[in-house]
Amino acid sequence: MSSHQHVDNVWLPRASCGSHCHAADLAHASRPAVVALRAAVRMCCVVTLMAAVPLLAVPLPGKSRVQRMYCRIMLRCLGVRITVSDGPIRNLRGVLVVSGHVSWVDIFVIGAVLPGSFVARADLIEWPALGFLARLMKVIPIERTNLRRLPDVVRTIADRLRAGQTVVAFPEGTTWCGVGYGSFRPAMFQGAVDAARPVQPLRLTYHHRNGAPSTVPAFIGDDTLMDSVRRVITARLTVCHVAVQSLQLPGGDRRDLAARCEAAVRGTDNRQAGDHALVA
Template sequence: MSAWLPFAPCTPEGCARGHGPAAGPVKALARLLAGLATVGCGLLLAPLAALFGVLLGAPFRHRLTRCWSRAVLRAFGVRVHVVGVPHDLRASLVVANHISWLDIPLVAAVLPGRMLAKSEVRSWPVLGPLAARGGTFFLERDRLRALPAAVASMADALRGGARVVVFPEGSTWCGRGQGRFRPAAFQAALDAGAAVQPVHIAYTPTGAAAFVGDDPLLASLWRVAAAERLTAEIRLLPPILPGSRPDRRSLARAAQLAVASDSANLPSPSVHQCVRSIPAAASSVRTPS
């Protein structure tokens, strides 16, 4: 794994413990099976949804995506709290802090769009094929030369009126801290003249949703299903309009500050000092700078 890839100091052992009341094993298993079944149904129905999307347009496709995403969250027992309303923007680059795989259906339930993901996601069982059919941009993180083409593809999508969703920290954090927003993806918004929509994500209890470090996906799925009263909050912050920032770095800083200032759980400097740093190879979910 390339040393330039971002990583977080969060680990499953240090950040995913003590995550509140737990459901019984029978209830947790029922949630897990219901969640996987709902994801599987989405995979089976994706071709039909794509066909109707072509015939009936993007609003219909987005409505289907929102309904399915909410069904996935509900099946896993996750309650959703939305603060703010989507702004009436023809196209926007949605940028959010990154805590969990749950972030993907959570954002899609409110702001459906084309996601940017690491290429490894394509090989994930069930979720990988579904992401591919949903128009996800896949990026090989080890190949810096692939980055300009990915940015160009996102800019083309924005010019066409699409919404593009990116997690610019480049790695998942546990929710008690936040990483630096990498500026590369913001170039797509500048090139397309699109607005940037900052979004803040938080989960209560925090540890239950965290998918960090070398945490196996199945272990995270079980932890979410077994959590009682797991609540996801998504805050839609004021958009950063085109032309308000001169370059991608200042645009990334503005979006990061907006998300960080909205956080109700800004960490003290000691939050992660007791947790060992991990090499880039072990960080769980990353997108590039």
């Protein structure tokens, strides 16, 4: 299954990223024998860990802690390490978490920091392994080509936020390589405005172990899921840095809220420290 559906739609975001974004990273591959061994070990670990997915649906005390631990272990199995910096992670109920969107790996990265219900493309439910995980995690499906369903998605987000649940959304509407990125669409933010709940922006950046930007995890262009997984598990090491930005109060204008959160995620505006932000 490719990462994009080529459907003509005025609203549907279309990234300019493609296979050319991976070219520089693919040039740094290790020797074939080393890569094959690395991939085999990691894939065995991933498959073994996937067998424990049903445990995430069990309503036990400390479930969010279990989810965070599971996602961290999964990332290690994939060869991905995470670091967290900047603001504190607030233990708030009913918060909308937003970030830029690079890859399916983002789901595990955010799950390791702030687990919640994800707003994700509807066909994710059909993906092998990840689809089963999506159903267990009560993913909110969104049909990006069907605008008539969008109000239902927004209402679901608002209802879950009012119920004290954490909801995670990717407002770009599609994946980018991580070096290039798109604009935040305001629709998802209406749920936070309607529920009068704050938004937690996260800045996710992927790097090689030497600190250079990495496009290895990017799920873009004509990538299939297996192509993307193969690229991640054969890479020597991928580091995802998570920068926790100031919590944004919803206000009454979804476009203003989207702009403030985008500025916080990109690090391009100091308004996040103003009247609409909760500064640590």
